Amino acid sequence: MDKIIKYLSTGELPSERHEARNLPVKTARYALVEGILYKKSFSLPYLRCLRPSESLYALQEVHEGICGQHLEGRMLAQKILRQGYYWPTMQKDAIEFTRRCDQCQKFAPLSHTPVAPLTSIVSPIPFAIWGMDLLGPFPMASGQRRFVIVAIDYFTKWTEAESLATITLAKCEDFFWKNIICPFGVPRALVVDNGKQFDNSNFRTFCSNLSIDLRFTSVAHPQSNGQTENMNRGILQGLKKKLNEAKGAWVDELPKVLWAYRTTPHSVTGETPYSLCYGTEAMLLVEI
CATH class of the missing domain: 1.10.340.70 (Endonuclease III; domain 1)
Known part of the structure:
Protein backbone atom coordinates (compact mmCIF):
# COMPACT_ATOMS: atom_id res chain seq x y z
CA MET A 1 0.00 0.00 0.00
CA PHE A 107 -24.33 -21.45 17.53
CA ALA A 108 -23.68 -22.10 13.84
CA PRO A 109 -26.98 -23.00 12.10
CA LEU A 110 -27.57 -26.67 11.31
CA SER A 111 -30.25 -27.54 8.76
CA HIS A 112 -32.04 -30.84 9.37
CA THR A 113 -34.80 -30.29 6.79
CA PRO A 114 -34.52 -32.57 3.74
CA VAL A 115 -34.13 -30.86 0.40
CA ALA A 116 -37.48 -30.40 -1.35
CA PRO A 117 -38.76 -28.40 -4.33
CA LEU A 118 -39.56 -24.80 -3.42
CA THR A 119 -42.59 -22.82 -4.53
CA SER A 120 -42.02 -19.08 -4.74
CA ILE A 121 -44.56 -16.54 -3.56
CA VAL A 122 -43.93 -13.55 -5.81
CA SER A 123 -44.64 -10.04 -4.60
CA PRO A 124 -45.18 -7.51 -7.43
CA ILE A 125 -44.26 -4.38 -5.45
CA PRO A 126 -42.75 -3.51 -2.06
CA PHE A 127 -44.99 -4.11 0.96
CA ALA A 128 -47.72 -5.86 -1.04
CA ILE A 129 -47.32 -9.28 0.62
CA TRP A 130 -46.20 -9.89 4.19
CA GLY A 131 -45.57 -13.08 6.14
CA MET A 132 -46.21 -13.14 9.89
CA ASP A 133 -45.30 -15.71 12.55
CA LEU A 134 -44.57 -16.15 16.26
CA LEU A 135 -41.41 -17.28 18.05
CA GLY A 136 -40.93 -18.61 21.56
CA PRO A 137 -41.17 -19.19 24.38
CA PHE A 138 -37.86 -17.56 25.30
CA PRO A 139 -36.47 -17.16 28.83
CA MET A 140 -38.62 -14.79 30.88
CA ALA A 141 -37.57 -11.18 30.33
CA SER A 142 -38.67 -7.87 31.82
CA GLY A 143 -42.41 -7.36 31.67
CA GLN A 144 -42.83 -11.16 31.60
CA ARG A 145 -42.09 -11.14 27.88
CA ARG A 146 -41.40 -14.59 26.44
CA PHE A 147 -42.51 -14.44 22.80
CA VAL A 148 -41.64 -12.55 19.60
CA ILE A 149 -44.01 -11.72 16.76
CA VAL A 150 -42.23 -11.39 13.40
CA ALA A 151 -43.30 -10.03 10.01
CA ILE A 152 -41.33 -9.89 6.74
CA ASP A 153 -42.10 -8.15 3.45
CA TYR A 154 -41.76 -10.59 0.55
CA PHE A 155 -40.31 -7.97 -1.84
CA THR A 156 -37.74 -5.95 0.14
CA LYS A 157 -37.19 -8.58 2.89
CA TRP A 158 -37.72 -5.77 5.42
CA THR A 159 -38.48 -7.24 8.83
CA GLU A 160 -40.44 -6.05 11.84
CA ALA A 161 -40.49 -7.82 15.21
CA GLU A 162 -41.73 -7.13 18.73
CA SER A 163 -41.51 -8.94 22.05
CA LEU A 164 -44.75 -10.08 23.72
CA ALA A 165 -45.71 -11.32 27.17
CA THR A 166 -48.73 -13.24 25.89
CA ILE A 167 -50.06 -14.25 22.49
CA THR A 168 -53.53 -12.85 21.94
CA LEU A 169 -55.61 -11.77 18.96
CA ALA A 170 -55.57 -8.16 20.18
CA LYS A 171 -51.77 -8.07 20.39
CA CYS A 172 -51.39 -9.57 16.91
CA GLU A 173 -53.81 -7.04 15.43
CA ASP A 174 -52.10 -4.18 17.29
CA PHE A 175 -48.66 -5.26 16.01
CA PHE A 176 -49.93 -5.57 12.45
CA TRP A 177 -51.62 -2.17 12.55
CA LYS A 178 -48.78 -0.32 14.31
CA ASN A 179 -45.75 -1.94 12.63
CA ILE A 180 -47.03 -2.80 9.15
CA ILE A 181 -50.06 -0.78 8.08
CA CYS A 182 -49.18 2.60 9.63
CA PRO A 183 -45.59 2.82 8.29
CA PHE A 184 -45.96 0.85 5.02
CA GLY A 185 -49.63 0.96 4.02
CA VAL A 186 -52.30 -1.72 3.73
CA PRO A 187 -50.85 -4.84 2.06
CA ARG A 188 -52.63 -6.90 -0.56
CA ALA A 189 -52.02 -10.22 1.20
CA LEU A 190 -50.84 -11.64 4.52
CA VAL A 191 -49.39 -15.15 4.84
CA VAL A 192 -49.73 -16.79 8.28
CA ASP A 193 -49.76 -20.24 9.85
CA ASN A 194 -52.81 -21.99 11.29
CA GLY A 195 -52.34 -20.80 14.87
CA LYS A 196 -55.54 -19.93 16.70
CA GLN A 197 -54.49 -16.29 16.99
CA PHE A 198 -54.69 -16.04 13.17
CA ASP A 199 -57.19 -18.73 12.18
CA ASN A 200 -60.32 -17.32 13.79
CA SER A 201 -63.33 -15.31 12.69
CA ASN A 202 -62.20 -12.09 14.38
CA PHE A 203 -58.83 -11.95 12.63
CA ARG A 204 -60.45 -12.94 9.34
CA THR A 205 -62.90 -10.07 9.77
CA PHE A 206 -60.05 -7.69 10.66
CA CYS A 207 -58.28 -8.53 7.39
CA SER A 208 -61.49 -8.59 5.36
CA ASN A 209 -62.43 -5.08 6.50
CA LEU A 210 -59.08 -3.88 5.14
CA SER A 211 -59.44 -5.90 1.89
CA ILE A 212 -56.38 -7.99 2.80
CA ASP A 213 -56.18 -11.46 1.27
CA LEU A 214 -55.47 -13.72 4.29
CA ARG A 215 -53.53 -16.81 3.21
CA PHE A 216 -52.84 -19.81 5.45
CA THR A 217 -49.89 -22.18 5.17
CA SER A 218 -50.46 -25.91 4.99
CA VAL A 219 -50.48 -27.62 8.38
CA ALA A 220 -48.22 -30.38 7.07
CA HIS A 221 -46.01 -28.02 5.07
CA PRO A 222 -45.06 -24.85 7.02
CA GLN A 223 -42.22 -24.26 4.53
CA SER A 224 -44.83 -22.67 2.28
CA ASN A 225 -44.29 -19.57 4.42
CA GLY A 226 -40.57 -20.02 3.80
CA GLN A 227 -39.51 -16.37 3.94
CA THR A 228 -40.90 -15.92 7.43
CA GLU A 229 -39.47 -19.27 8.55
CA ASN A 230 -36.03 -18.26 7.24
CA MET A 231 -36.30 -14.93 9.03
CA ASN A 232 -37.26 -16.74 12.22
CA ARG A 233 -34.11 -18.84 11.98
CA GLY A 234 -32.06 -15.69 11.43
CA ILE A 235 -33.51 -14.00 14.51
CA LEU A 236 -33.05 -17.13 16.61
CA GLN A 237 -29.42 -17.50 15.55
CA GLY A 238 -28.78 -13.81 16.17
CA LEU A 239 -30.36 -13.96 19.62
CA LYS A 240 -28.47 -17.12 20.57
CA LYS A 241 -25.14 -15.53 19.67
CA LYS A 242 -26.01 -12.36 21.59
CA LEU A 243 -27.63 -14.03 24.61
CA ASN A 244 -24.39 -15.42 25.95
CA GLU A 245 -22.96 -11.89 26.05
CA ALA A 246 -26.16 -10.25 27.31
CA LYS A 247 -26.76 -12.85 30.05
CA GLY A 248 -30.31 -13.58 28.96
CA ALA A 249 -31.46 -10.02 28.20
CA TRP A 250 -32.75 -11.04 24.77
CA VAL A 251 -35.37 -8.26 24.61
CA ASP A 252 -32.59 -5.65 24.59
CA GLU A 253 -30.76 -7.55 21.85
CA LEU A 254 -33.77 -7.89 19.52
CA PRO A 255 -33.50 -4.37 17.96
CA LYS A 256 -29.78 -4.95 17.32
CA VAL A 257 -30.48 -8.29 15.62
CA LEU A 258 -33.12 -6.61 13.43
CA TRP A 259 -30.75 -3.75 12.56
CA ALA A 260 -28.01 -6.19 11.57
CA TYR A 261 -30.44 -8.13 9.36
CA ARG A 262 -31.81 -4.99 7.71
CA THR A 263 -28.35 -3.71 6.81
CA THR A 264 -26.99 -7.02 5.46
CA PRO A 265 -27.34 -7.89 1.73
CA HIS A 266 -29.95 -10.60 1.23
CA SER A 267 -28.89 -13.70 -0.69
CA VAL A 268 -31.96 -13.50 -2.97
CA THR A 269 -32.03 -9.79 -3.87
CA GLY A 270 -28.32 -9.04 -3.49
CA GLU A 271 -29.36 -5.82 -1.76
CA THR A 272 -29.94 -4.84 1.85
CA PRO A 273 -33.57 -4.59 3.03
CA TYR A 274 -32.70 -1.08 4.23
CA SER A 275 -31.61 0.09 0.76
CA LEU A 276 -34.69 -1.41 -0.93
CA CYS A 277 -36.90 0.27 1.64
CA TYR A 278 -35.28 3.71 1.81
CA GLY A 279 -33.32 3.94 -1.45
CA THR A 280 -29.93 4.36 0.23
CA GLU A 281 -27.63 2.43 2.51
CA ALA A 282 -27.68 3.02 6.25
CA MET A 283 -24.63 4.51 7.94
CA LEU A 284 -23.05 1.95 10.26
CA LEU A 285 -20.90 2.58 13.31
CA VAL A 286 -17.82 1.41 11.41
CA GLU A 287 -18.17 4.51 9.18
CA ILE A 288 -18.15 6.99 12.07
Whole structure:
Protein backbone atom coordinates (compact mmCIF):
# COMPACT_ATOMS: atom_id res chain seq x y z
CA MET A 1 0.00 0.00 0.00
CA ASP A 2 2.84 2.41 0.85
CA LYS A 3 4.48 1.86 -2.55
CA ILE A 4 1.20 2.62 -4.34
CA ILE A 5 0.70 5.80 -2.31
CA LYS A 6 4.28 6.91 -2.98
CA TYR A 7 3.96 6.32 -6.73
CA LEU A 8 0.61 8.14 -6.97
CA SER A 9 1.88 11.11 -4.97
CA THR A 10 5.40 11.49 -6.42
CA GLY A 11 5.51 9.34 -9.56
CA GLU A 12 8.65 7.65 -8.24
CA LEU A 13 9.20 4.05 -9.37
CA PRO A 14 10.97 1.31 -7.38
CA SER A 15 14.55 0.49 -8.33
CA GLU A 16 13.76 -3.17 -9.03
CA ARG A 17 13.00 -3.50 -12.77
CA HIS A 18 10.15 -6.05 -12.63
CA GLU A 19 8.36 -4.19 -9.86
CA ALA A 20 8.85 -0.88 -11.65
CA ARG A 21 7.23 -2.30 -14.78
CA ASN A 22 4.18 -3.73 -12.93
CA LEU A 23 3.51 -0.92 -10.47
CA PRO A 24 1.95 1.57 -12.97
CA VAL A 25 -0.46 -1.14 -14.14
CA LYS A 26 -1.38 -2.03 -10.58
CA THR A 27 -1.87 1.57 -9.46
CA ALA A 28 -4.27 2.25 -12.35
CA ARG A 29 -6.93 0.61 -10.18
CA TYR A 30 -6.33 3.09 -7.35
CA ALA A 31 -6.73 6.80 -6.69
CA LEU A 32 -5.18 9.11 -4.10
CA VAL A 33 -7.60 11.70 -2.71
CA GLU A 34 -6.28 14.16 -0.08
CA GLY A 35 -3.64 11.67 0.97
CA ILE A 36 -6.10 8.77 1.36
CA LEU A 37 -5.85 5.74 -0.92
CA TYR A 38 -9.02 4.50 -2.64
CA LYS A 39 -9.66 1.53 -4.89
CA LYS A 40 -11.65 2.21 -8.03
CA SER A 41 -14.76 0.10 -8.57
CA PHE A 42 -17.02 -0.53 -11.56
CA SER A 43 -20.28 -0.93 -9.63
CA LEU A 44 -19.55 0.87 -6.33
CA PRO A 45 -18.15 4.28 -5.34
CA TYR A 46 -14.43 4.50 -4.60
CA LEU A 47 -13.53 2.11 -1.77
CA ARG A 48 -11.27 3.39 1.00
CA CYS A 49 -8.24 1.13 1.46
CA LEU A 50 -7.65 0.06 5.06
CA ARG A 51 -4.39 -0.77 6.77
CA PRO A 52 -4.14 -3.96 8.91
CA SER A 53 -5.09 -2.22 12.19
CA GLU A 54 -8.03 -0.49 10.51
CA SER A 55 -9.21 -3.69 8.81
CA LEU A 56 -9.22 -5.53 12.15
CA TYR A 57 -11.43 -2.82 13.65
CA ALA A 58 -13.80 -3.05 10.67
CA LEU A 59 -14.05 -6.84 11.05
CA GLN A 60 -14.73 -6.59 14.79
CA GLU A 61 -17.31 -3.80 14.54
CA VAL A 62 -19.34 -5.26 11.67
CA HIS A 63 -19.15 -8.83 12.98
CA GLU A 64 -19.70 -8.44 16.71
CA GLY A 65 -20.25 -4.74 17.40
CA ILE A 66 -23.39 -3.19 18.84
CA CYS A 67 -25.40 -4.05 15.73
CA GLY A 68 -23.30 -7.01 14.60
CA GLN A 69 -25.02 -10.20 13.49
CA HIS A 70 -22.06 -12.61 13.66
CA LEU A 71 -22.19 -13.07 9.88
CA GLU A 72 -20.34 -15.89 8.17
CA GLY A 73 -17.10 -14.95 6.42
CA ARG A 74 -18.21 -14.18 2.87
CA MET A 75 -21.24 -12.18 3.98
CA LEU A 76 -19.06 -10.28 6.45
CA ALA A 77 -16.62 -9.30 3.68
CA GLN A 78 -19.49 -8.31 1.39
CA LYS A 79 -21.06 -6.10 4.05
CA ILE A 80 -17.76 -4.30 4.73
CA LEU A 81 -17.28 -3.83 0.98
CA ARG A 82 -20.74 -2.28 0.65
CA GLN A 83 -19.87 0.15 3.42
CA GLY A 84 -17.06 1.48 1.23
CA TYR A 85 -13.95 -0.26 2.55
CA TYR A 86 -11.39 -2.53 0.92
CA TRP A 87 -8.12 -4.35 1.46
CA PRO A 88 -6.65 -7.06 -0.80
CA THR A 89 -7.17 -10.02 1.56
CA MET A 90 -10.53 -8.98 3.02
CA GLN A 91 -12.49 -12.14 2.12
CA LYS A 92 -9.73 -14.46 3.38
CA ASP A 93 -9.36 -12.40 6.57
CA ALA A 94 -13.14 -12.35 7.13
CA ILE A 95 -13.40 -16.14 6.82
CA GLU A 96 -10.50 -16.66 9.23
CA PHE A 97 -11.96 -14.10 11.65
CA THR A 98 -15.33 -15.87 11.83
CA ARG A 99 -13.64 -19.25 12.30
CA ARG A 100 -11.98 -17.87 15.43
CA CYS A 101 -15.27 -16.50 16.83
CA ASP A 102 -16.47 -18.66 19.75
CA GLN A 103 -20.11 -17.56 19.40
CA CYS A 104 -20.20 -18.47 15.70
CA GLN A 105 -18.77 -21.92 16.40
CA LYS A 106 -21.17 -22.61 19.27
CA PHE A 107 -24.33 -21.45 17.53
CA ALA A 108 -23.68 -22.10 13.84
CA PRO A 109 -26.98 -23.00 12.10
CA LEU A 110 -27.57 -26.67 11.31
CA SER A 111 -30.25 -27.54 8.76
CA HIS A 112 -32.04 -30.84 9.37
CA THR A 113 -34.80 -30.29 6.79
CA PRO A 114 -34.52 -32.57 3.74
CA VAL A 115 -34.13 -30.86 0.40
CA ALA A 116 -37.48 -30.40 -1.35
CA PRO A 117 -38.76 -28.40 -4.33
CA LEU A 118 -39.56 -24.80 -3.42
CA THR A 119 -42.59 -22.82 -4.53
CA SER A 120 -42.02 -19.08 -4.74
CA ILE A 121 -44.56 -16.54 -3.56
CA VAL A 122 -43.93 -13.55 -5.81
CA SER A 123 -44.64 -10.04 -4.60
CA PRO A 124 -45.18 -7.51 -7.43
CA ILE A 125 -44.26 -4.38 -5.45
CA PRO A 126 -42.75 -3.51 -2.06
CA PHE A 127 -44.99 -4.11 0.96
CA ALA A 128 -47.72 -5.86 -1.04
CA ILE A 129 -47.32 -9.28 0.62
CA TRP A 130 -46.20 -9.89 4.19
CA GLY A 131 -45.57 -13.08 6.14
CA MET A 132 -46.21 -13.14 9.89
CA ASP A 133 -45.30 -15.71 12.55
CA LEU A 134 -44.57 -16.15 16.26
CA LEU A 135 -41.41 -17.28 18.05
CA GLY A 136 -40.93 -18.61 21.56
CA PRO A 137 -41.17 -19.19 24.38
CA PHE A 138 -37.86 -17.56 25.30
CA PRO A 139 -36.47 -17.16 28.83
CA MET A 140 -38.62 -14.79 30.88
CA ALA A 141 -37.57 -11.18 30.33
CA SER A 142 -38.67 -7.87 31.82
CA GLY A 143 -42.41 -7.36 31.67
CA GLN A 144 -42.83 -11.16 31.60
CA ARG A 145 -42.09 -11.14 27.88
CA ARG A 146 -41.40 -14.59 26.44
CA PHE A 147 -42.51 -14.44 22.80
CA VAL A 148 -41.64 -12.55 19.60
CA ILE A 149 -44.01 -11.72 16.76
CA VAL A 150 -42.23 -11.39 13.40
CA ALA A 151 -43.30 -10.03 10.01
CA ILE A 152 -41.33 -9.89 6.74
CA ASP A 153 -42.10 -8.15 3.45
CA TYR A 154 -41.76 -10.59 0.55
CA PHE A 155 -40.31 -7.97 -1.84
CA THR A 156 -37.74 -5.95 0.14
CA LYS A 157 -37.19 -8.58 2.89
CA TRP A 158 -37.72 -5.77 5.42
CA THR A 159 -38.48 -7.24 8.83
CA GLU A 160 -40.44 -6.05 11.84
CA ALA A 161 -40.49 -7.82 15.21
CA GLU A 162 -41.73 -7.13 18.73
CA SER A 163 -41.51 -8.94 22.05
CA LEU A 164 -44.75 -10.08 23.72
CA ALA A 165 -45.71 -11.32 27.17
CA THR A 166 -48.73 -13.24 25.89
CA ILE A 167 -50.06 -14.25 22.49
CA THR A 168 -53.53 -12.85 21.94
CA LEU A 169 -55.61 -11.77 18.96
CA ALA A 170 -55.57 -8.16 20.18
CA LYS A 171 -51.77 -8.07 20.39
CA CYS A 172 -51.39 -9.57 16.91
CA GLU A 173 -53.81 -7.04 15.43
CA ASP A 174 -52.10 -4.18 17.29
CA PHE A 175 -48.66 -5.26 16.01
CA PHE A 176 -49.93 -5.57 12.45
CA TRP A 177 -51.62 -2.17 12.55
CA LYS A 178 -48.78 -0.32 14.31
CA ASN A 179 -45.75 -1.94 12.63
CA ILE A 180 -47.03 -2.80 9.15
CA ILE A 181 -50.06 -0.78 8.08
CA CYS A 182 -49.18 2.60 9.63
CA PRO A 183 -45.59 2.82 8.29
CA PHE A 184 -45.96 0.85 5.02
CA GLY A 185 -49.63 0.96 4.02
CA VAL A 186 -52.30 -1.72 3.73
CA PRO A 187 -50.85 -4.84 2.06
CA ARG A 188 -52.63 -6.90 -0.56
CA ALA A 189 -52.02 -10.22 1.20
CA LEU A 190 -50.84 -11.64 4.52
CA VAL A 191 -49.39 -15.15 4.84
CA VAL A 192 -49.73 -16.79 8.28
CA ASP A 193 -49.76 -20.24 9.85
CA ASN A 194 -52.81 -21.99 11.29
CA GLY A 195 -52.34 -20.80 14.87
CA LYS A 196 -55.54 -19.93 16.70
CA GLN A 197 -54.49 -16.29 16.99
CA PHE A 198 -54.69 -16.04 13.17
CA ASP A 199 -57.19 -18.73 12.18
CA ASN A 200 -60.32 -17.32 13.79
CA SER A 201 -63.33 -15.31 12.69
CA ASN A 202 -62.20 -12.09 14.38
CA PHE A 203 -58.83 -11.95 12.63
CA ARG A 204 -60.45 -12.94 9.34
CA THR A 205 -62.90 -10.07 9.77
CA PHE A 206 -60.05 -7.69 10.66
CA CYS A 207 -58.28 -8.53 7.39
CA SER A 208 -61.49 -8.59 5.36
CA ASN A 209 -62.43 -5.08 6.50
CA LEU A 210 -59.08 -3.88 5.14
CA SER A 211 -59.44 -5.90 1.89
CA ILE A 212 -56.38 -7.99 2.80
CA ASP A 213 -56.18 -11.46 1.27
CA LEU A 214 -55.47 -13.72 4.29
CA ARG A 215 -53.53 -16.81 3.21
CA PHE A 216 -52.84 -19.81 5.45
CA THR A 217 -49.89 -22.18 5.17
CA SER A 218 -50.46 -25.91 4.99
CA VAL A 219 -50.48 -27.62 8.38
CA ALA A 220 -48.22 -30.38 7.07
CA HIS A 221 -46.01 -28.02 5.07
CA PRO A 222 -45.06 -24.85 7.02
CA GLN A 223 -42.22 -24.26 4.53
CA SER A 224 -44.83 -22.67 2.28
CA ASN A 225 -44.29 -19.57 4.42
CA GLY A 226 -40.57 -20.02 3.80
CA GLN A 227 -39.51 -16.37 3.94
CA THR A 228 -40.90 -15.92 7.43
CA GLU A 229 -39.47 -19.27 8.55
CA ASN A 230 -36.03 -18.26 7.24
CA MET A 231 -36.30 -14.93 9.03
CA ASN A 232 -37.26 -16.74 12.22
CA ARG A 233 -34.11 -18.84 11.98
CA GLY A 234 -32.06 -15.69 11.43
CA ILE A 235 -33.51 -14.00 14.51
CA LEU A 236 -33.05 -17.13 16.61
CA GLN A 237 -29.42 -17.50 15.55
CA GLY A 238 -28.78 -13.81 16.17
CA LEU A 239 -30.36 -13.96 19.62
CA LYS A 240 -28.47 -17.12 20.57
CA LYS A 241 -25.14 -15.53 19.67
CA LYS A 242 -26.01 -12.36 21.59
CA LEU A 243 -27.63 -14.03 24.61
CA ASN A 244 -24.39 -15.42 25.95
CA GLU A 245 -22.96 -11.89 26.05
CA ALA A 246 -26.16 -10.25 27.31
CA LYS A 247 -26.76 -12.85 30.05
CA GLY A 248 -30.31 -13.58 28.96
CA ALA A 249 -31.46 -10.02 28.20
CA TRP A 250 -32.75 -11.04 24.77
CA VAL A 251 -35.37 -8.26 24.61
CA ASP A 252 -32.59 -5.65 24.59
CA GLU A 253 -30.76 -7.55 21.85
CA LEU A 254 -33.77 -7.89 19.52
CA PRO A 255 -33.50 -4.37 17.96
CA LYS A 256 -29.78 -4.95 17.32
CA VAL A 257 -30.48 -8.29 15.62
CA LEU A 258 -33.12 -6.61 13.43
CA TRP A 259 -30.75 -3.75 12.56
CA ALA A 260 -28.01 -6.19 11.57
CA TYR A 261 -30.44 -8.13 9.36
CA ARG A 262 -31.81 -4.99 7.71
CA THR A 263 -28.35 -3.71 6.81
CA THR A 264 -26.99 -7.02 5.46
CA PRO A 265 -27.34 -7.89 1.73
CA HIS A 266 -29.95 -10.60 1.23
CA SER A 267 -28.89 -13.70 -0.69
CA VAL A 268 -31.96 -13.50 -2.97
CA THR A 269 -32.03 -9.79 -3.87
CA GLY A 270 -28.32 -9.04 -3.49
CA GLU A 271 -29.36 -5.82 -1.76
CA THR A 272 -29.94 -4.84 1.85
CA PRO A 273 -33.57 -4.59 3.03
CA TYR A 274 -32.70 -1.08 4.23
CA SER A 275 -31.61 0.09 0.76
CA LEU A 276 -34.69 -1.41 -0.93
CA CYS A 277 -36.90 0.27 1.64
CA TYR A 278 -35.28 3.71 1.81
CA GLY A 279 -33.32 3.94 -1.45
CA THR A 280 -29.93 4.36 0.23
CA GLU A 281 -27.63 2.43 2.51
CA ALA A 282 -27.68 3.02 6.25
CA MET A 283 -24.63 4.51 7.94
CA LEU A 284 -23.05 1.95 10.26
CA LEU A 285 -20.90 2.58 13.31
CA VAL A 286 -17.82 1.41 11.41
CA GLU A 287 -18.17 4.51 9.18
CA ILE A 288 -18.15 6.99 12.07
